[in-house]
Amino acid sequence: MGKGGLEDVVAAQSAICDVDGTAGRLVYCGYDIHDLAEHSTFEEVIYLLWNGRLPSKSELATLTGQLQKNRALPKEVIEAMKKFPKEAMPMEALRTAVSMLSMYDPEAEEMSPEANLHKAVKLTAQIPTIVAYIDLIRNGKEVVVPKEEGSLAESFLYLLSGGKKPDETAIRSLDIALILHADHELNASTFAGRVAAATLTDFYSATVAAIGALKGPLHGGANQEVIKMLIEMGTVANVKPHLDKMYANHEKVMGFGHRVYKTEDPRATHLRKMSEELGKRSGDTKWFEMSRIIEESVKADKGLNANVDFYSASVYYMLGIPIDLYTPIFAISRMSGWAAHILEQYANNRLIRPRAEYTGKRDLKWVPFEKRQQLEAVK
Numbered sequence: 001m002g003k004g005g006l007e008d009v010v011a012a013q014s015a016i017c018d019v020d021g022t023a024g025r026l027v028y029c030g031y032d033i034h035d036l037a038e039h040s041t042f043e044e045v046i047y048l049l050w051n052g053r054l055p056s057k058s059e060l061a062t063l064t065g066q067l068q069k070n071r072a073l074p075k076e077v078i079e080a081m082k083k084f085p086k087e088a089m090p091m092e093a094l095r096t097a098v099s100m101l102s103m104y105d106p107e108a109e110e111m112s113p114e115a116n117l118h119k120a121v122k123l124t125a126q127i128p129t130i131v132a133y134i135d136l137i138r139n140g141k142e143v144v145v146p147k148e149e150g151s152l153a154e155s156f157l158y159l160l161s162g163g164k165k166p167d168e169t170a171i172r173s174l175d176i177a178l179i180l181h182a183d184h185e186l187n188a189s190t191f192a193g194r195v196a197a198a199t200l201t202d203f204y205s206a207t208v209a210a211i212g213a214l215k216g217p218l219h220g221g222a223n224q225e226v227i228k229m230l231i232e233m234g235t236v237a238n239v240k241p242h243l244d245k246m247y248a249n250h251e252k253v254m255g256f257g258h259r260v261y262k263t264e265d266p267r268a269t270h271l272r273k274m275s276e277e278l279g280k281r282s283g284d285t286k287w288f289e290m291s292r293i294i295e296e297s298v299k300a301d302k303g304l305n306a307n308v309d310f311y312s313a314s315v316y317y318m319l320g321i322p323i324d325l326y327t328p329i330f331a332i333s334r335m336s337g338w339a340a341h342i343l344e345q346y347a348n349n350r351l352i353r354p355r356a357e358y359t360g361k362r363d364l365k366w367v368p369f370e371k372r373q374q375l376e377a378v379k
Contacts, residue, residue, distance in 0.1 A: 015052060016340050017183045024263035028183060037270045042152055042178040046124060049183055049340040070125035071146035071155060074104040078143060086138050090328045091215040093134045095208060101126065102204035109202055116346060119203040120339035127335050128152055131328040132159035153178060169281060170319055173274050177315060180267040180308065181330055183337030189213040193338045197345040198352040210338045211331055220327040225254040226313035227323055230290055239293045255310030256298050264305045271311035278318040287314040
């Protein structure tokens with residue numbers, strides 16, 4: 001009998017992303033994540049994931065221009081979003097809005113490589129706009145028309161603020177966070193997207209499948225739980241007593257451990273540094289200091305390392321991003337990886353159809369209703 005959750009089962013061959021859990025390495029198309037986070041931009045990483053190589057200057061300019069030109073949403077989708085229940089979860093609103101986009105794309109059912117690449121560009125450009133509009137609309141604010149300039153990170157922060165120009169530190173911090181979250185091999189949402197794509201359903205449907213999987217708290221929602229824990233602790237002095245109480249109640253400390261990594265998650269390395277830098281910039285290092293104490297304690301007491309969710313929580317919080325938008329921002333970044341995997345699946349497709357090991361009863365015989373009732377009475 002195999003391990004549950006398909007653990008250690010190789011389900012696909014891919015040239016997009018390599019996760020070395022033993023060495024704690026994350027590689028996009030041959031490039032180490034540390035190298036990319038230090039020197040690259042999110043747009044450059046998008047090109048890399050979709051094409052398997054870094055772009056030339058003109059190729060990057062072309063892709064950036066395409067992303068800039070496709071940020072606006074169909075007016076019908078905006079009007080529909082205004083009618084969503086105000087209490088709807090952002091991930092529900094995102095899932096629904098992305099599904100609607102297909103009905104206003106004349107290429108939605110076109111399956112040529114060129115058409116699917118167009119859809120990859122559109123979705124990668126439009127999802128940040130959707131997420132920003134979700135927050136503006138629910139707060140009774142007017143939506144802002146996206147500008148056809150600047151990076152994806154800059155555009156999102158501009159829209160989310162209702163049209164205020166973000167500072168360079170915030171833009172670069174979010175840009176690095178988007179690079180770090182862009183892909184992670186066959187995680188649950190990416191696998192869901194590939195399974196859907198393997199049926200030759202359209203690009204939008206495959207993306208909605210991925211969004212549905214990301215919505216789950218065991219995948220995309222952990223950093224929300226981390227910041228809620230930090231806020232509940234409140235002060236550095238309360239960290240240890242709060243942790244002791246969690247241990248006594250057998251509560252899980254979110255943001256630690258990983259199915260694949262046996263050492264530190266390399267993405268956490270950069271996010272830890274960003275959390276510290278943003279704290280110093282704002283003059284309030286409390287959230288970083290609290291996080292560091294928790295990290296050291298959980299490592300000492302449980303032998304677990306921080307993962308990507310742990311420090312992304314304080315980073316997003318210090319950027320002023322509403323807590324329930326953390327998972328949608330994950331989707332903003334991961335759309336680039338989903339697109340890469342969906343395109344790869346279409347290019348060399350075979351229906352994904354695993355088997356299940358049957359553990360139920362055998363050789364039962366059908367009996368009429370009267371005898372079933374008698375059997376139930378005997379039980």
